[in-house]
Amino acid sequence: MSKLIKNEVKTCADLLQEFQLKDQPNHAEKLVFTGVGDKDVYNISAPFEDEGEIVLAGRVESRDSEHSEVFFFVEQNGEWVPKENAPVYKLQDPFFTKIAGELVLGGVQIFPHPTLENSLSWRTIFMKGEKIASLKEFANGPNGMKDLRLIELKDGSIGLLTRPQGEKGGRGKIGFRRLSSLEHLTIEEIEKTPLLKNQFIDEEWGGANEAHLLANSLIGVLGHIANFDEEGNRHYYPMVFAIDPETGDYSDIKLIATRSNFRPGPSKRPDLVDVVFSGGLVRKPDGTADLYAGISDADAQKIKLEDPFLQYEN
Template sequence: MTVLTKGNVKTCEQLLEELSSRALPANAEKIVFAGIGEKDVYNITAPFEDQGKKVIAGRVESRDSEQSEVFFFVERNGEWVPREGAPVFALQDPFFTRIAGELVLGGVQTFPHPTLEEALGWRTVFYKGKSIADLREFAKGPDGMKDLRLVELKDGSIGVLTRPQGEKGGRGKIGWTRISSLAELTIDVINGAPLLEGQFIDEQWGGANEPHLLSNGLVGVLGHIASFDEEGNRHYYPMVFALNPDTGEFSDIELIATRSQFLPGPSKRPDLVDVVFSGGLVRNGDGTADVYAGISDADAQKIRIVDPFLKFEK
């Protein structure tokens, strides 16, 4: 059960070159949402089961706004519509996992910035419950931290993936620590998580989107790596790596798709055209996996790829 730390910091440009040498799928599918007026749905989760129904959580907002709500959608006649009676959360970028038999849902909460006028601050907020209907808030991350993720490990302990920015993380680097129960998920523990050194150059950044416990006890991480170009446009690419929870060793980052493999669609702003936000991944058990993604901060699509975690289970 070893994943060797290669220590090879790879840039977006190098990763794109590696990806271009592989055969890439061209089977993208738009996920159609209805019942939310003229608003966009993007940065969705993968579908998950709640009380016997398949549900997708998605970020819902107007094209010209960052005021976002998270809705829960169910499929009806090929479209995803808001689930009747489900709660709506004032959050961005939802994610979910299951820990100790409970559903854990999180998202990014925005608030007026304490020192910058007309700017927003943000933090990650966590809820848990037996089902969506009884989700209750139980923890908050540090102010200014997105991409905080949890995963239940083989021994019942919990892996915590963090993403500090600023003095510790620059534009955004991934940290890792373990706790024995959700009661230990404190701001001090999150802030103290050591960084996975050697994943990103300082000019680029990344974060974890969805950790998966693999059959051999390793953690397969679906995440993103991102950069600015000279014009200030953002480029976000979905990536994966594997992590040994016992040693903190991890594999090199590998891209799994680019914007060009998805269907054409709208963009929230001109600088967000080349953005793929890897919301979630479903392993199909037949060697393939479906990646559910937010596209250009205005759209949601899925794409089928070779299961990127299989090689780490061998």
């Protein structure tokens, strides 16, 4: 198995400087959604198969609200339309994986904060089933934790990626551990997950958005790294790194795109213009990949890249 080398922590500025020296991806395409009125669709998943159809999950939301729903869309004549008779969930930021042959789908649920008046808290909800129509909730994460992700490993065990905030994770740091099965996905086990050191400085934050099992049994992590500028604007960048689940070794973060690589589009608020939220990555046999992403909390696009996980497989 290849050796993963972790160097010193890199900031967004360091990573941007490295990325800008590379050939820039420029094959971006806006995804067109219909059937949801005047609402925005963003923070989409990658497409996946359900009952013989290619389906994409997306966050559907009014421009002036954080109260969103997750719809399932299918492509018709170049547009994405809601899948007939599919459930709609009161969740944000959908994601999926396959474990033990079943579809595992998750999203972020918001609810009134238990102690702060007029504030919201959130948790990650997990559902599973043979298909979208039979999904049933089976687990949830701790209150206040987004960006929980799962991956089935070669031996059938589960890789768990976490992102605590606060006393343990500051603004948000990634943790990793293995679980023997989905039955062990409990709040206690999630909270005990150790953090990956030197991935983020304390002033910045990040999270995992999707995990891929690579050909050599490493885990390829698609995620984001983010910071605030001096004016309080947010900057989110899609990134990747790899984890060796046997040794716990992991690589440095590398950026794979920036907002300027995508097409112009709307923004939910002025402080969210430079936000790219990694949704999912579809790897292709020709050495390229399509990154599906939420743009500026108001738009959804995909962009063609060199497959960023090949470097860890070679």
